[in-house]
Amino acid sequence: MWSGNGQALFTAECSHKFHFHCISSSVRHGNLVCPICRAVWKELPFQGPLPAADANNGTARVNPLDWPLDDRQQRQQQRVSGARRRSRADSVTRQWQLPVYRSLNGGGVFDDDEQLDLQPENVVQSQDDVDAMVVGSVGITTYTAFPAMEESVAQEEFAILIHLKAPSSPAPATSRRAPVDLVCVLDVSWSMAGTKLALLKRAVGFVIRTLGPSDRLSVVTFSSAARRLFPLKRMTEAGRQRALQKVNSLVADGGTNIADALKKATRVMEDRWERNPVCSIVLLSDGRDTYSVPAPLGGGQTDYSVLVPSSLLPGGAAQHVQVHAFGFGADHDSPAMHSIAEMSGGTFSFIDAAGSIQDAFAQCIGGLLSVVAQELRLSVECDDDGVLLSSLISGGYASHVDGDGRGGFIDVGDLYADEERDFLVTVRVPAARGESALITPSCTYRNTVTMETRSQTLQPAEVVMATMSRSSPALVASPSRLAASPPPRRRSVRPTWSFPGRH
Known part of the structure; x- marks a missing residue:
């Protein structure tokens, strides 16, 4: 709803439009339904004086029927003295002066969120609190396709499974989690x-x-x-x-x-x-x-x-x-x-x-x-000379392989408590003798309770180069985590969670 050289318009929640002065006069006489579709309105045009807090910018005031009318004004006064308040110069500048209208949509900017609890139940108060809440770190495990390879024979695509496991939820006694x-x-x-x-x-x-x-x-x-x-x-x-x-x-x-x-x-x-x-x-x-x-064009x-x-x-x-x-x-x-x-x-x-x-x-x-880790990135670095990263099979998660093939990463995002993720990595292994260190996986993430950035690095995944025939049991895939794991894919369904009843 805007005012200019013409007449101000009021758009009702049922999407029908009326001249503001006409419909506000109707509302004053007790007509609280749309004249066109007869929908009962919960948001009404308001012709009272403009509140002092909005006198300069003319924004419509929020009037939730069940919340106090001055709720946002009180919070604005509290925020003026806060160290984290930002300038509102941009948001209060308006090209037009708006007619006064009480709307749950709060004008063009939805900045009327309720202030956070300054001392929430999950705030860390001491090191003991940290120790109680941080149950563990994200676990990383690797599984190679074979425990050994034939020496002096190169492998173009040697498969390695990287398994991630999120830490458990904080102990129930702490009752703390990320809001x-x-x-x-x-x-x-x-x-x-x-x-x-x-x-x-x-x-x-x-x-x-x-x-x-x-x-x-x-x-x-x-x-x-x-x-x-x-x-x-x-x-x-x-x-x-x-x-x-x-x-x-x-x-x-x-x-x-x-x-x-x-x-x-x-x-x-x-x-x-x-x-x-x-x-x-x-x-x-x-x-x-x-x-x-x-509609799609040409059957596209x-x-x-x-x-x-x-x-x-x-x-x-x-x-x-x-x-x-x-x-x-x-x-x-x-x-x-x-x-x-x-x-x-x-x-x-x-x-x-x-x-x-x-x-x-x-x-x-x-x-x-139960989110315990956010913005998690899994990184992979190749170790021995000649080992090159061929691919990261991430199942829909954003991934990248460096141009020289010596490293890459997968952006996993959030992990829930005890959630597990599997990713398949293929590397080129040159002909060699003895033990060969293939890759070193690591991850960085933000702990949602302490808000600290954490990192976790695993020992390099290794394979033994041995003299053997191609029929050797060491070259035959055994029933292992790698063989049993399904192809990686982005999470599409949630695990089942139980909820304590409220009393």
């Missing part, structure tokens, strides 16, 4: 009406009750257009109750605009004042985007990249924010949801039965609440 920023993107189109919507509300309610007071949640709903139901709010007892009220008030209507929903959810993450260590977007839809995906493949904001892609401002997509029912667009998850580094899950929504959400949230 989460989560945006749930929910389809409320007409096809979700009835039982589907009821089950969705119950599943999101489970998520709300699972999150702790240091975690923050925002909900974006979409049908023909997307809207933010409420900003990132801490899930304290009061925050949970207010969030449940908002979610339980949802109604289903309209089409399916996934692109607009992901755009808003990404802005929530990008515009945050403060950031929890772990962040993610969870998307659920039972249909196909009917607004943004172009559909371009689903239009659904994913560019900032979520590698190199973007929100590249570390993964989208975990859930396709619900037989009519959802499986290729689209899979593409969204793959491009953002997230996972895709298919929910075939209505009653499985909560279980699927439980697995996903359980994983997010």
Whole structure:
């Protein structure tokens, strides 16, 4: 909604537009429904005086029905004296003065996230706390295709399996983990009406009750257009109750605009004042985007990249924010949801039965609440002269082999507690005698609890060069970790997690 030389327009949450002065007059007389489609409005045009905090920039004030109206003003005053406050000169400059409007979308910038808990339950207070929380480091193990090779015979592609294992979760007695920023993107189109919507509300309610007071949640709903139901709010007892009220008030209507929903959810993450260590977007839809995906030309493949904001892609401002997509029912667009998850580094899950929504959400949230390592990079360096790296079979994870073949890396990203990953490396081994050191694997990552950057290096993987015939048992692959391991691939489903009940 903008003002200029003409008349200001008000765009309602049902996407219908009206002259601001006309519709605000109607609202003053008690008409709280859309004159066109009769949808009940929760966001109303407001003609009161402009709040002092917004007098200079004219931004629309946020008026969540269940949150105090001055919530953001109080936090802004607290932040003025904070050491980490940045200048808002760019965000307060506006080309036009906006009409006053109370909107949950908060104007053009979603910077109204609730302040983080200054002393959360998982803050490290002493070295004893560190020792209690840090259960171990990421483990690295190598398995060679054969324990020995025929001496004086070169191998062009000798296979080595690198096995990663994440440390366990912190001890239950510490009750400490990395807090989460989560945006749930929910389809409320007409096809979700009835039982589907009821089950969705119950599943999101489970998520709300699972999150702790240091975690923050925002909900974006979409049908023909997307809207933010409420900003990132801490899930304290009061925050949970207010969030449940908002979610339980949802109604289903309209089409399916996934692109607009992901755009808003990404802005929530990008515009945050403060950031929890772990962040993610969870998307659920039972249909196909009917607004943004172009029809393929000449029988070609559909371009689903239009659904994913560019900032979520590698190199973007929100590249570390993964989208975990859930396709619900037989009519959802499986290729689209899979593409969204793959491009953002997230996972895709298919929910075939209505009653499985909560279980699927439980697995996903359980994983997010147990992230123990972030931004993990596995590096491989060749040791002996003549040993060259042929390939890194990373199964969808970004990888690179140096031009001289002497090294490379795989960007693994996040690891959950006790999660295991396998990667296959092939090297060229020159003809030699005695023992040959092939590769030295190492990894660097950030511990999500202590926020320290850690590194782990393994002893070189070696192979013995021996005099033997080609029928020697040492040259025959035995049932080993290498033989039994499936081809590496990017994680697509979550492990099963259990949750303690809340009392």
